[in-house]
Amino acid sequence: MVDAVVSFVVRRLGDYIIQEAGFLREVKDEVLLLKNELEWMQCFIKDAEEKQVEDPMIRKWVSDIRDIAYDTEDVLDSCLLKLGRGQTLNHNQGFLASITKCSCIFDQEMIDLYDTNKKIETLRKRISDLSRKRKFYHLEDNGSRREGTSNGLGKLKELRRVISFVVEENVIGFEDDAEVLLGKLLEDEPKRFVISILGMGGLGKTTLAKKLYHDSVVVKKFRRRAWVSVSQDYKTEDLLRRIIKSFGINHSTMDLEKKNTEDLERYLHNSLLKQSYLVVIDDVWQKEAWESLKRSFPDSNNGSRVIITTRIKDVAERSDERNHVHKLRFLRPDESWKLFSEKAFRNSTRDEKLEELGREMVQKCGGLPLAIVVLSGLLSTKKPQEWHLVRDQIWRHLRNDSIHVSYLLDLSFSNLSYQLKLCFLYLSIYPEDSEILMEELIRLLVAEGFIWQEEDQIMEEVPKTHQDELLNRSLIQIERVYRGRVETCRVHDLLRDLAFEKAKELNFVHNYLEIAHSNHFSTSSSCRRLSCQDLQILSYRPSNLRSIFLFSRGFRFLTEADCRGFRLLRVLYIQYYRATPIDYNSFPQEITKMIHLNSNSCVDLPTEISKLQDLRHLIGKFEGRLPIENLTNLLTLKFASYESWAKVNPEKLINLRELHINSYSVKDEKEFSFDSIAKLKSIRILCINCLEDDPMPQLEKLESLVFLELLSKSYGGKKMVCTSRGFRRLENLKVDLDGLEEWQVEEGAMGVLKSVVISKAKNSKLRVPERLGSLSVTTRR
Incomplete structure (x- = not known):
């Protein structure tokens, strides 16, 4: 975790040096040295964090690095605050008074810079002291976590292998899944292909794979069967040796140890060449894992099969050219209760109160089989009067009772890049069971500085890849989709609890x-x-x-x-x-x-809002004056009245990409002019209503426009025309055409349009233009 914080601070130090050079010119060299020191510390942090579980000295060392990183950020932010970014003189004061004021500011600035310099020196000394302690106490050698059974990670890996192979007598909730996949395994297709079972940790991927692997019909069909668990940290040579042993292929252990990767591949390939086989490759995290193994498995047109289990969407979808992806669902309430009841009430007499407590806890498990199984096993050892104690801190009890739960959760987190770690930890800000607006989350992440743009990128588009990666890794689940994009998501309580605990610890x-x-x-x-x-x-x-x-x-x-x-x-x-x-x-x-404030959401704006030069999103119901002309970084404006927008000079709003204008009164309609919209060269999303003139001649010239929404009674005229070269990038059109009698869309107009939603009156005689006939047009009456 600390690696994420240190990496973030190192990145911010680089930004300070570049962007704030004018303010930090006197301390630039010190900042560079500090940045370099922290970069060296980064080299040791990841290894130290793995060791800290078992070693209190290393845990203290890692904690001290975190504090230094935070203090570094505080020193630089405070320096900018004291230097008064945007500090200006009163233009109404006299000349001599101005000189006196200016002199005082410069004197104070030198004092502040000197103070900042001393603080940075202190931070560097603290880092040097940590480096000395690392060497003096030989922290590199403590709590060794290399491969082996003498350390925690080795034990967890061994636990994973043992649990993966244990056959469960009764599997609830997978009957339909097992039937579908069994059919895939046994179908009359001679070509070898891959079945990928996809789902978040604890959803039952391994359980389902075991059910298939040990099915009597499968055992009879495949002459050779093998099972290997991969996880994150794997070596191809080790996997090949374990697969050969699992297949039961005749071999000498000593000979296997002597063979290199190429020899092992050839040996396994030749051994399977004339036999049908089934191999389960469990818990795959990287596409490269299967790629490194696949050439060892021949396709001899004898119906051989490969099963891969993974929580990574890309791994499942891109594992092979012949591939069937099966995504596991969460258990339904009835299935969850059945799975829970079979074990939980084994030693307790079921009564109404106990069942009520049980159902409440099962609901908290959110249909996750692993959580339900661990919970039922835990409660089966508790007295009835102790159940409410578990209920009050359910996730803590689950983690403490099952090392397997902790292992699955920690794997999900530790495998993330430092940017994704920050994004995942950020989910802990939301209350339990929240439906999270993705657009809002992205804005918050950008405002925090956790995600930055590369050259020629729009900052708000960069997080899309991070959003997709969290979905790809099954860390968040899609709740609603709108305009072809993920609108909202949810986080399973078990994962939210993980984010919350780690965020608090950090x-x-x-x-x-x-x-x-x-x-x-x-x-x-x-x-x-x-x-x-x-x-x-x-x-x-x-x-x-x-x-x-x-x-x-x-x-x-x-x-x-x-x-x-x-x-x-x-x-x-x-x-x-x-x-x-x-x-x-x-x-x-x-x-x-608050000069560092990047994001704000309010309604009635003071004139001082114009000083927030980094403001990117302004959302509210604006009916008064909008002092936003100088906000050149503004990306979003929702929801301005016609009257408010009419008083804005949009020429400086060069980055505005989303604009919503509403009519709040009859007076508003006369205030609006499309000339102002035409000046917004970067506008991509435009929502507007109540127009008197045909909006198309102006709107179709907006080169960046992707989404256009003309709301209730958008246009009261009789005819509307879209010319052949109009709306070159428009993908989505939503329009209310009440009263329109003729709509002309010339050939070539709206060339990349994907969806159209049209509202019109019941008695409307308007016909949808032939140009739009091939699209999926929704007509609402």
């Missing part, structure tokens, strides 16, 4: 309620993010907070005093409800002094 995110109910505030003194739920008042205010998330129906709005304590804030997230009495006119002016 001081990455803390839950306010947990802090408020604890007397140990010191553990959260360096807390970076605070997630608050169901609070009336925010009384705990660590000064180094970078993000605050307010999920509540009853908290009071932030005051000036609150904001003064959060000067380093990057993200302020407020999830409000319509029933919440919030006075937006009293939005604290102190927020405009």
